[in-house]
Amino acid sequence: MASSWAFLPLLGGIVLFGAAVQRMAGIGFGLVAAPFLVLLVGPVDGVVLANCAGVAISGLGLLATWRGVRLRAMVPLVAAAALTVPLGAAVARSLPEPVLLTGLGALLSALVLLLLSGVRMPALRGTGGALAAGAASGFMNSSAGLGGPAVSLYAANAGWSAREFVPNAQFYGLLVNVFSIAAKGLPGLSRPTWLLWGVALGAGLLVGHRVAARTPERRTRQVIFTLALGGGLVTLGKGLWLLLPGLLG
Known part of the structure; x- marks a missing residue:
């Protein structure tokens, strides 16, 4: 964890920036903020903080x-996610930190590259596609704070417009993050830390609202994916570095 004098400013900055990005593009808090929260407070608490932000942002958006x-479209997504959230939470609790960091970094980097490629998957259509996307999203949200990419891929393959995607993504995000928090519990942070988290989140949403009108959506998404890929690679690098002594020994 960061030293005490730097912890609160770093946490506030990460949450503020992640919330602003989410407000500007409709996605992005988990992609941008989760890897840095993981590096700051650890893989388990960092993911839960990202889940908490997901509840607040999605609830306000709704x-x-x-x-x-x-x-009707949300039922299979939410039902499948509810089944896999406990599995993701169990994996997050049971794996050693170096293994978890390596897995989180590799998963995030792969998801960003997949989203950047604009890949289309015919299997992610209809009820079967919704069940598959929901199951993958629930597991990834609970274990890594990254439930959004799987749902984004499903929406792209289902042909949803941006207007259709936003409210449904917020509805789904609210529920799946509530499930994830219920499965893992809240992190043991101090009251001032939670207060700072809330203030930074609100400030980030206001900043994002002001900037959104002046920034093209395409450029915003490029920035999101660049930062997310960087965070994923840094997390992967730290995990591999911590694994290295054991591998060499």
Whole structure:
């Protein structure tokens, strides 16, 4: 964990930036902030903090977009995620930190490259595709704070427009993050730390709202994926570095 004098400013900056990115592009908190939260407070608590932010951001977003939620389309996604969230939480609790960091870094880097490639998967269509995407998303959200990419891939293959995607992604994000927190519990942070987390989150959403109107969506997404790939590679590098003594020994 970072030294005490640097911990709070670093945490606040990560949360603020992640929330601003999420507000600007509709996705991105987990991709941008989760790897750095993991490096700052550890793989388990870092992921849970990303889950907490997902609940807050999705819940606030739904206040304005809930009429666009397609409940029938959401049922298989949410049901499949509910089944795999406990498995992801169990994996996160049982793996040693170096192995978990290596896995998180490799998974994030692979997901970003997959999203950048614009790949289409016919299997991710219909009810079967929704079940597969929900199962993968639930596991990844609980274990790594990265539930969004699998749902984004499903939405792209299902032909959803951006207007359709946003409210449904917020509805799904709210529920799957609640499931993930329930499976793992809240991190043991101090009250001032939680207060800073909340203030930084709110400030980030306000900043993102102001900047969104001036920034092309395409450029925003490029920045998100670049930062996410960098965070994934740094996390992977730290995990491999911590594994190295054991591998050499």
